[in-house]
Amino acid sequence: MIGPEGAIIKVAFATWNNRIAPQFDAAGHVCLVETKMGAIIHAHLEAFRTKLPVKKVCRLVELGVDTLVCGAISRPVQALVEAQGIRVVALVAGELSEVINAWIKGGLDESHFTMPGSRDTEW
């Protein structure tokens, strides 16, 4: 996913066990990836020090995240994240590295990165 020329895009991938975490509300970590012109310039694992979803949202804001890629996310928490101006790409499943690569190439729409049951839903 290439942003405006020269712009650094920060994407947080909710992660667990080297996979996309099944539920953002309960996720313990995000992999923070910074990209520029479609290339990864920095990546690190960030542990949430809280179980409260709202605090996790605050942390994403502090980290300057532009987009959150996650598995399931409850509607209210999604509204809270989006209200902060953070784009949410939800119901993503798969190995973390594969998902990140697909994201960079703009190929996250492929069905094998989609959680079951998400085809009919508009979250």
Add this chain to the structure above:
Amino acid sequence: MGQDEHSRQRDVILDSVNEGVFTVGPDFHITAFNRAAERITGISRQEAIGKACCDVFHASICERECALRRTFHTGRPVFNATAQIINNQGQRVPIRISTAILKDDRGSVIGGVESFQDLSQVEQLQKELESRYTFEDIVGRSNAMMQLFKMLPQVADSASTVLIEGASGTGKELFARAIHNLSPRRRRRFVAVNCAALPDTLLESELFGHKAGAFTDARRDKTGRFEWADGGTIFLDEIGDISPAMQVRLLRVLQDHMVEPLGTLQPKAVDIRVVAATNKDLAQLVRAGNFREDLYYRIRVIHMLLPPLKDRREDIPLLIDHLVGKFNRLQGKDIAGVSGDVAARLMTYDFPGNVRELENIIEQAFVLCRGGIIELRHLPPELRALGATGLTPSGSMNLNAMEKHFIAESLRICQGNRKKAAKELGIDVATLYRKIKAHAIEVPEADGRGRRR
């Protein structure tokens, strides 16, 4: 028996069970998924089979406390663990889980089975009983609501006093509870006080407490609400209705964080967060000299203005969905939603009573609608009429609209004095209150007790 026949029989048995049931192999990929599991998760069996159970179930315990993993490790079943899943609509569903090991004829482990029960109805009933509403009960995606959501995490995190302004029925207490439940004080009490509901002397005793003998009938010590809320949050509703004397006492609490129960000279320190709310324009009251300016600025450190429902009509479909789900759980019904006509009518209605009025409309429809979807005939008469203006096709006023008009007019003439208005109308005060509520009539504010319906 062939493998297919065996699978078919197993599915028939599992589908006859009312609890959600799924089985996994040793790799945690789903091998069977019954009909109740489809219903609770919103995911079809076809889609679920062969997938990692965490990607289908996405439960709160998947990461750290997976019940199946524990069963695999210990070899012992888990009974009645609780968790929350998120269904395919993004709704959080509370569940109770039990697990067991699956073994073949030779005793080798071939997988595990998990059964789960939907506790949504129980949780909804508990919420109703304990008024335990949270941020999740605030529904909306409109710009106005998104602006409020944007500030909510930071507001909750701070210790500053909050003033919530908004018309009746816009959800001021819901926001106050959300602020508390999202704050570091969430494990302590949330104490709500309606300042307009009590006369001054009672309110004083209620807020500050008293010592035995402080006044006639004060037979024993009473802990005040401020002290009761120590460490937590106190919600002062209808703050615009408190007397000048009470304003001074409240100002001292906000300045010094000390309360002085009646009948004692020994002040007590309290650690409370104050969230105040009003349906009045507090700034206007300050300008009119009816509310202390210093108290106003003490209260209005953070200001939240809740929009009326007519200013966020785009949220009405979401609210209808939310309320239909809520009453289905509360009343054990299975109503699918509202008809297109009903949705269209509700989208154009002005809702003087805001979300509370919409909730009352849906609740009434649930009483009248036995199943299927809510039709126009299940709505209150004033909403069934074309244009919902109360005018019949001939242009004359129907009986219901006429009654509303008479009551509103009497209240206007009596400057909001309900007792006088009831006398004028020849009905008792209780009946008048009921009709004010039923017709969602805005009572003029001139009687100084606030605008109510």
